[in-house]
Amino acid sequence: xxxxxxxxxxxxxxxxxxxxxxxxxxxxxxxxxxxxxxxxxxxxxxxxxxxxxxxxxxxxxxxxxxxxxxxxxxxxxxxxxxxxxxxxxxxxxxxxxxxxxxxxxxxxxxxxxxxxxxxxxxxxxxxxxxxxxxxxxxxxxxxxxxxxxxxxxxxxxxxxxxxxxxxxxxxxxxxxxxxxxxxxxxxxxxxxxxxxxxxxxxxxxxxxxxxxxxxxxxxxxxxxxxxxxxxxxxxxxxxxxxxxxxxxxxxxxxxxxxxxxxxxxxxxxxxxxxxxxxxxxxxxxxxxxxxxxxxxxxxxxxxxxxxxxxxxxxxxxxxxxxxxxxxxxxxxxxxxxxxxxxxxxxxxxxxxxxxxxxxxxxxxxxxxxxxxxxxxxxxx
Numbered sequence: 118x119x120x121x122x123x124x125x126x127x128x129x130x131x132x133x134x135x136x137x138x139x140x141x142x143x144x145x146x147x148x149x150x151x152x153x154x155x156x157x158x159x160x161x162x163x164x165x166x167x168x169x170x171x172x173x174x175x176x177x178x179x180x181x182x183x184x185x186x187x188x189x190x191x192x193x194x195x196x197x198x199x200x201x202x203x204x205x206x207x208x209x210x211x212x213x214x215x216x217x218x219x220x221x222x223x224x225x226x227x228x229x230x231x232x233x234x235x236x237x238x239x240x241x242x243x244x245x246x247x248x249x250x251x252x253x254x255x256x257x258x259x260x261x262x263x264x265x266x267x268x269x270x271x272x273x274x275x276x277x278x279x280x281x282x283x284x285x286x287x288x289x290x291x292x293x294x295x296x297x298x299x300x301x302x303x304x305x306x307x308x309x310x311x312x313x314x315x316x317x318x319x320x321x322x323x324x325x326x327x328x329x330x331x332x333x334x335x336x337x338x339x340x341x342x343x344x345x346x347x348x349x350x351x352x353x354x355x356x357x358x359x360x361x362x363x364x365x366x367x368x369x370x371x372x373x374x375x376x377x378x379x380x381x382x383x384x385x386x387x388x389x390x391x392x393x394x395x396x397x398x399x400x401x402x403x404x405x406x407x408x409x410x411x412x413x414x415x416x417x418x419x420x421x422x423x424x425x426x427x428x429x430x431x432x433x434x435x436x437x438x439x440x441x442x443x444x445x446x447x448x449x450x451x452x453x454x455x456x457x458x459x460x461x462x463x464x465x466x467x468x469x470x471x472x473x474x475x476x477x478x479x480x481x482x483x484x485x486x487x488x489x490x491x492x493x494x495x496x497x
């Protein structure tokens with residue numbers, strides 16, 4: 118928003134920045150996952166939060182000084198490599214819990230994260246409106262410092278251990294890398310999950326740029342849109358997670374997620390007012406709820422002792438890649454279809470249906486693989 122509104126940077130350049138950022142994040146998640154298994158989640162989390170603190174301060178100062186756009190674009194992409202390394206670590210902690218607590222754990226993390234996501238954009242919109250955009254990055258720096266201290270004193274050190282007695286930490290360390298021959302079903306799941314996060318990723322950067330550039334919403338209105346997203350997740354994540362646990366198939370919630378996302382984009386294509394976009398945001402939020410925890414839980418179910426962090430690194434690499442592609446494709450499509458940008462919403466709605474069909478076709482194979490692995494664990 119700062120680059121578009123204040124610095125008049127084209128949407129295509131902003132999208133390209135997010136695409137490059139996606140490659141940095143993909144690499145950082147894979148590396149951070151391996152480091153989590155080797156060093157333990159605490160060290161990796163502290164490294165990530167300190168990096169977030171430093172990068173937010175630097176970017177805030179660059180914006181305050183009206184630095185050249187090229188420098189801001191470059192440093193934002195580079196900083197993304199280090200500031201995201203905490204994600205696999207925190208996710209691996211949940212994946213190491215008993216199977217009964219994994220879904221609940223990811224739901225709590227999602228609720229906590231989206232409570233911050235509800236508060237952060239609302240405060241950020243007010244700060245940008247009343248002061249300047251650099252103050253938003255200072256708020257981010259302060260938040261990173263707080264969570265860094267919490268991680269330093271509140272997270273147990275050392276590598277993760279199994280919740281099952283008598284199981285060695287390094288027992289499955291040789292199975293950290295996925296192969297197409299042996300793990301084809303899981304890799305197909307990851308690819309479809311990346312497509313699913315590409316779809317839901319339209320609710321962030323593409324939507325904010327669309328409503329700012331074409332519908333001329335104020336920063337405060339955009340902040341309230343994202344606050345709606347966060348609050349709906351805070352209220353409905355746990356109840357809907359309990360509901361989806363009753364389904365017999367692992368992928369069923371993801372199929373419904375794709376359907377809700379498609380409906381949300383159809384609504385967005387015909388929306389011109391704040392209240393209409395609020396409806397679209399509410400529907401896409403339901404898609405996000407049905408997507409995030411179920412998909413991450415699947416990856417946790419397939420991981421074992423010694424590769425929790427690595428498998429979560431895989432998952433987060435693919436999901437963040439999907440979001441980054443959305444941040445590139447969305448603005449680019451709005452730019453190419455500037456004569457009628459509403460068509461971009463229709464295109465992504467069709468793509469969402471395509472992803473949902475992919476999940477439907479993959480469901481039987483993934484379910485069989487999960488049941489086979491579960492039976493092996495029971496026998497073992």
